[in-house]
Structures are given as structure tokens and as C-alpha cells.
Amino acid sequence: MSQDNSNRDDDQSKSGLRKGLTNYGDAGFSLFLRKAFIKGAGYTDDALARPVVGIIDTGSAYNPCHGNAPQLVEAVKRGVLMSGGLPMPFPTISVHESFSQPTSMYLRNLMSMDTEEMIRAQPMDAVVLIGGCDKTVPAQLMGAASAGVPAIQLVTGSMLTGGHRGERVGACTDCRRFWGKYRADEIDGEEIADVNNQLVASVGTCSVMGTASTMACMTEALGMMLPGSAAPPAVTADRMRYAEQTGVTAVTMARNRLTPDKIMTPAAFENALRVLLAIGGSTNGVVHMTAVAGRLGFDIDMKQLDKMSRETPVLVDLKPSGQHYMEDLHKAGGVPALLRELRPLLRLEALTVTGRTLGEELDDARPPFTQHVIRTVADPIYPQGGIAVLEGNLAPGGAIIKQSAAAPALMEHEGRAVVFENAEDMANRIDDPDLDVNADDVLVLKNIGPTGAPGMPEAGYLPIPKKLARQGVKDMVRISDGRMSGTAAGTIVLHVTPEAAVGGTLAYVQNGDRIRLSVAKREISLLVDEAELARRRAEKPVVRPEAGRGYRKLFLQTVTQADKGVDFDFLRSEENNGKIPESR
Incomplete structure (x- = not known):
């Protein structure tokens, strides 16, 4: 056993245990004390001299999406040790969609801050981000982007059917x-x-192209995950092998100082958005990737995103836009097989966690084979991208619709507004037999945006009023300033910006107003003249919600609108100030 007799801080060395020393006013003593305590856990000087790889463990009894986290941590540790690194698992907040009140989105930014600060606070040369459930992957990418330490994402994987x-x-x-x-x-x-009893057959994330699967696919396209690692289900040997290889790659990234800003470039974000459109992915992917980009100083150009959508067909036949499940996508070749089909539309120069470009990875990808899950460009599921960006006086800052999962007959529609002032009002009246509503009306839900709820819950998937459901009505045009689950389908306009709670036009919609939706024209309009809207604003001005203390106060004072990612304004980087996609 070798002995390290030097306890002095080396100003030239910013790695391993010497990184981010606790401030006692004496750097040498800080390192001496740190090593003394960690040796209490049985570590030797040989172990402590290796590259340190932090492993974020988001396992929780409240998070069945992360039910395989203990096995993943062990597999990552194995990979780190095989490559000469020192694995150091540590916990952060774990957020599950169904177990978070008032909504998981309310806690995403808190998780991102926890992730960032724990990466900064503890000595590590690289970090493995283990997450899976809807908000955990974007939170970890946001935190890692801000922390600036070499980082690689590992998703927990989807459940079985x-x-x-x-x-x-x-x-x-x-x-x-x-x-x-x-x-x-x-x-x-x-x-x-x-x-x-049958809908969730194992631990893991949703088995369809919901938000969790969407973020996994986008993160692989972003270059922040190993090629092929987005699709394997949680309980498979493939998932464990990718975990081991993630640990191996993390050590290499530590040695090469491959930081997130070198990977998450405008070209990489463009690739991720292209995949979002081609998989018929969750509308939440737009909000989350906008937040991640904002941490690096980039804005998502919604008009350019819509332009991309017009030229990017949906190729992946997964629910809710298609018929298959994530385990089928894995068996069909996963994201690399999709990227092969999209290759002419991709930015192949983008760097990945492997240290190679996306183009180089695709050159070495496995050859294609006959399968029925990933279509060709000549035979798409849907001729345009899954998401369309809408504008109009009802949404001056934009809104979106998942057109690949909407009813074709409703995408060009004008109807009478049936208005609910908030989620409670909707819950109290939606099934009232006396509710004045018809199948061709437009359901409008206010005050479920970032500040209005707060937290922008997935309440935008308004249920069909029970009396209409019993008549066989399966879909209606629905509009809100909130979100919906990526697992949902319907003709649903979401993310109306500005939201009602900050005085957006949505706040002044009344029962009986006419609303026009034209997906072809990318329009969402309230057919009320400006003079009448001005009268309504003057009659009842909106008072922005406030809170007296705690995280809720911080949230309400600093949260941004959907077009800025619903992040906190003070967490955005101002270094780049660029737009994505880049003009080419």
C-alpha cells in the first residue's frame, strides 16, 4: 500500500479530492481533513488518487420509475472501477410524476438546483446522472449544464408491457x-x-412515447448519453450493460475534461429537436429542452422549430401517435436506427459523450434490418413533425399542439368557448349534467400555467364532459396555458403564452366567445375585437399570484413562461445569447 505524504494543496491540480476544497482558511488543512474523514470509510491513498466519478442515485420508494436504481448504481460503479476511477454514489432529490403535489413540474427546478449544487459542492472529476421519470432527466441536464463538470446521462429505462x-x-x-x-x-x-393491475408490469418509466421516453431519445440525440442507451427496458441485461459502459465512459470524460458545454452546442440541440419531431414525442420535450438550452445561454426559436416540423416526418410507430411500445423500439434498433433514417437532416458534426461526433457514431452503427417500428422517410407515420407551433391573439407568445396525435377533423375548427377559470372550477363542473356544452364547442381552461397553478400541471388534457362521453364523443378542441402528459392524445392546444395568471389574453376569454384553430395556418385566435378585450382588461385586471415564504415564494417571483422553459430567471446563463436552431 502506497502512502501519500503530501497534504498540501497543489494550486495546479484541480482534480480528485483536491477539487472544491472546503474553506477553512488553510487549503492544506482542508485536504488533510477531507482525506482523514473519507479514510474512515476504508479508502486507501491509492483509491483516493484516482479520478473521482460521482454517481447521482435518485432511487426512492416513492419513485417506481427508478426502481432499478440500486442495480444501475452497482453496474456504473463496476464500469468506473474497471477503468481506474473511484466511484462515489450520492443522493439528490427524486421526483415522480404521480407522487408529487401539486405537480412534478413545480419541483423540477428545485431538483436541478440540488443537482447543480451537489456537483459543485463535492469533489468529482465527472458525474453520472441516473434518472428516468419525466422531470428528473431535464432537471439533471439543467443542473449539469450549469455546474460545468463532465457529465453523462443514464436513464433507468422503460417498464415492460x-x-x-x-x-x-x-x-x-x-x-x-x-x-x-x-x-x-x-x-x-x-x-x-x-x-x-396490468398497466405497469415492472419498474421503469412509461412504456409509450411519453415525456420520459421522449427525454431519453432526445438526450441520446443531444449527445449526452451513450449511443443506443435510450431504449432498453429497465429490467433487461442490455440496460445493465449500458450502465457499466456509462461508468467506463465517465472515467474517459473525466480524463479528457469533456464538459457539457462542448457537447450541448446549438448543433446538438438541433439534433435533439429533430428527434423530438420524428418520434411524435411529448410536447413537454419543448419546455424541458428550452430550459436546458437556457442554462447554456441559448433560446429555442419557435418559428424555426415549426419550420423544422414541416420538413421532419414522424417515423416512429409508438403510442400515442402510433401503436407500439418502447421495448419494440429497442428491438427495432433504438435511436441509432432512427438517426440513420434522419441522417440527411442532422448536424453530424455535433460531439457526443464518446468523444466522437454523431456522424462518426452513425458510421459505425449496426447495419439496418427488417422491422416495422421505425419507418422510412418515404413511408412515415405522419408527414410532418409531431408538434406544430401556433400563434395568434390568443397566444401572442405562442402555443403548441401535438398534431400527430390530434383528430384530423378538428385541426381546422371554429367553436364556442366553454370556459373554466381554474382546475378546481373544471373539476366541479365538467361532469355537471346541466353544463352547457356541445361536441363542437371549445373547452378552455385558465390558470394552470407556470404561476397560475403554480407549476404548470398536466391538466391541459381536459376530460371529455361525461354527458358527451356517454354519447360517444372521443375528442374535442381543448385549450389551456398548462401542459399535458406525453402519453395523452387529442386535439389539445397547450402552453398558451403569456399565461392567464400574468394577464395573457387567455385570462379574458368568456363563455360564448368564438375561437378559431387552424393547424394548417398555425393559428389560434380569439374572435373578439381588441376594443372589447381592452374593456375586459380594464374591468378586471389580473393580479399575479404571490406567496409569503419558502420555495413557493421563490417559484412565483422568478419562474419564466413556457417559451423560456419555465425555469427560474436567475438560473439562465447569459454567456451565449444564441438561438436554436441556427440559421443555415
């Missing part, structure tokens, strides 16, 4: 489909209880 009365089912598109049947009295209480 289950079976219900001979039908393959999986969370959570099928959750919504069966609940809709139950609300319409098409199935009884016994059947809804039976299917509840």
Missing part, C-alpha cells in the same frame, strides 16, 4: 384510454380494477 384480457397494455396511454371508457360507462368497476 402487460396484458389485459388478451390485449397488450402499458402505461400510460392505455391508462387514459381505459379511464375514458370507464367514464363513458363502456366498462365497469371490476374491469377498470383488473386493468389497473
Whole structure:
């Protein structure tokens, strides 16, 4: 056993245990004390001299999406040790979609701050970010982008599918489909209880192209994950092998000082957005990637995103835009197979965590084979990208619609507004038999935006009023300043900006107003003249929500609108001030 007799701080060395020393006014003593304590856990000087790789463990009994986190941590540790590094697992906040009140989005920024500060506070030469559930991956990317330490993402992977009365089912598109049947009295209480036991067949994230799967695919396209590592399900050997290789890669990144800003460039963000459109991905991917880009000083140009959408077809046949599940995407070749089809549209010069460019990785990817999940450009699921960007007087700052999962007959529609002032108002009245509503009306929900809720919950998927559901109505135009789950489908306009709670036009929509939606023209308009809107604003001006203390106060005072990623304004970087996609 070798002995390191030097306890002096070397100003030229900013790695390993010498990194980010606690400030006692004596750097030599700081290192001496740090090593004394860590040796209490049985570490030798040989171990402590190696590159330190932090491993963020977001396992939690409240987070079944991360139920395989203990196994992933062990596999990553194995990879780090195999490559001569020292693995150091540590915990951060873990946020699950279904177990977070008032909404997981409310806590995403807190998790990002926890991630950033723990990376900064503790000595590590690289960090492995283990996450999976909807808000955890964007939170970790946001934190890592701000911290500036070499970082690599590892997702927990999707759950397996289950079976219900001979039908393959999986969370959570099928959750919504069966609940809709139950609300319409098409199935009884016994059947809804039976299917509840089958929708989530294992630990892992949703088995469809919801937000978790969307972020996994986008993160691989962004270059922040190993090629091929987005799609393997949580309980597979492939998932564990990728975890081990992630540990190996993290050590190499530490030695080469491959920091997030070198990977998450405008070209890389453009690739991620291109994949979002091609997978028919969650609308939440726009908000989350906007927040990540903002941490590096970049804005997402929504008009350019829409231009990309017009030239990028949906190629992946997964629910809710298609029929298959994530385990099918994995068996079909995963994201590398999709990127091969998209190659002419990609920025191949973008760097990845491997230290190679995306083009180089695609050159060495496995050859194509016959499969039916990833279509060719000549035979798409949908001829344009999954998401369209809308503008108009109802959304001066923009809104979006998942056009690949909308009803074609409703994408050019004008109807009467049926207005709910907030989520509570909707819950109290949506199923009232006396509600004045028809199938061709437009349901409008206010005050579920970033500040209005607060936290921009996934309440934008307004349920079909029960009396209409029982008549067989399956879809209606629905509009809100909130979000919806990536697992949901319908003709739903989301992220209306500015939101109602800060005085956006949405705040002044009244029952009976006419609203026009034209996806072809990218328009969402309130057919009320400006003089009348001015009168309404003067009659009842909006008072922005406030809070007296704590995280809620910080959130309400500093959260940005959807077009800025719903991040806190003070966390954005001002270094680059560039736009994505870049003009070419």
C-alpha cells in the first residue's frame, strides 16, 4: 500500500479530492481533513488518487420509475472501477410524476438546483446522472449544464408491457384510454380494477412515447448519453450493460475534461429537436429542452422549430401517435436506427459523450434490418413533425399542439368557448349534467400555467364532459396555458403564452366567445375585437399570484413562461445569447 505524504494543496491540480476544497482558511488543512474523514470509510491513498466519478442515485420508494436504481448504481460503479476511477454514489432529490403535489413540474427546478449544487459542492472529476421519470432527466441536464463538470446521462429505462384480457397494455396511454371508457360507462368497476393491475408490469418509466421516453431519445440525440442507451427496458441485461459502459465512459470524460458545454452546442440541440419531431414525442420535450438550452445561454426559436416540423416526418410507430411500445423500439434498433433514417437532416458534426461526433457514431452503427417500428422517410407515420407551433391573439407568445396525435377533423375548427377559470372550477363542473356544452364547442381552461397553478400541471388534457362521453364523443378542441402528459392524445392546444395568471389574453376569454384553430395556418385566435378585450382588461385586471415564504415564494417571483422553459430567471446563463436552431 502506497502512502501519500503530501497534504498540501497543489494550486495546479484541480482534480480528485483536491477539487472544491472546503474553506477553512488553510487549503492544506482542508485536504488533510477531507482525506482523514473519507479514510474512515476504508479508502486507501491509492483509491483516493484516482479520478473521482460521482454517481447521482435518485432511487426512492416513492419513485417506481427508478426502481432499478440500486442495480444501475452497482453496474456504473463496476464500469468506473474497471477503468481506474473511484466511484462515489450520492443522493439528490427524486421526483415522480404521480407522487408529487401539486405537480412534478413545480419541483423540477428545485431538483436541478440540488443537482447543480451537489456537483459543485463535492469533489468529482465527472458525474453520472441516473434518472428516468419525466422531470428528473431535464432537471439533471439543467443542473449539469450549469455546474460545468463532465457529465453523462443514464436513464433507468422503460417498464415492460402487460396484458389485459388478451390485449397488450402499458402505461400510460392505455391508462387514459381505459379511464375514458370507464367514464363513458363502456366498462365497469371490476374491469377498470383488473386493468389497473396490468398497466405497469415492472419498474421503469412509461412504456409509450411519453415525456420520459421522449427525454431519453432526445438526450441520446443531444449527445449526452451513450449511443443506443435510450431504449432498453429497465429490467433487461442490455440496460445493465449500458450502465457499466456509462461508468467506463465517465472515467474517459473525466480524463479528457469533456464538459457539457462542448457537447450541448446549438448543433446538438438541433439534433435533439429533430428527434423530438420524428418520434411524435411529448410536447413537454419543448419546455424541458428550452430550459436546458437556457442554462447554456441559448433560446429555442419557435418559428424555426415549426419550420423544422414541416420538413421532419414522424417515423416512429409508438403510442400515442402510433401503436407500439418502447421495448419494440429497442428491438427495432433504438435511436441509432432512427438517426440513420434522419441522417440527411442532422448536424453530424455535433460531439457526443464518446468523444466522437454523431456522424462518426452513425458510421459505425449496426447495419439496418427488417422491422416495422421505425419507418422510412418515404413511408412515415405522419408527414410532418409531431408538434406544430401556433400563434395568434390568443397566444401572442405562442402555443403548441401535438398534431400527430390530434383528430384530423378538428385541426381546422371554429367553436364556442366553454370556459373554466381554474382546475378546481373544471373539476366541479365538467361532469355537471346541466353544463352547457356541445361536441363542437371549445373547452378552455385558465390558470394552470407556470404561476397560475403554480407549476404548470398536466391538466391541459381536459376530460371529455361525461354527458358527451356517454354519447360517444372521443375528442374535442381543448385549450389551456398548462401542459399535458406525453402519453395523452387529442386535439389539445397547450402552453398558451403569456399565461392567464400574468394577464395573457387567455385570462379574458368568456363563455360564448368564438375561437378559431387552424393547424394548417398555425393559428389560434380569439374572435373578439381588441376594443372589447381592452374593456375586459380594464374591468378586471389580473393580479399575479404571490406567496409569503419558502420555495413557493421563490417559484412565483422568478419562474419564466413556457417559451423560456419555465425555469427560474436567475438560473439562465447569459454567456451565449444564441438561438436554436441556427440559421443555415
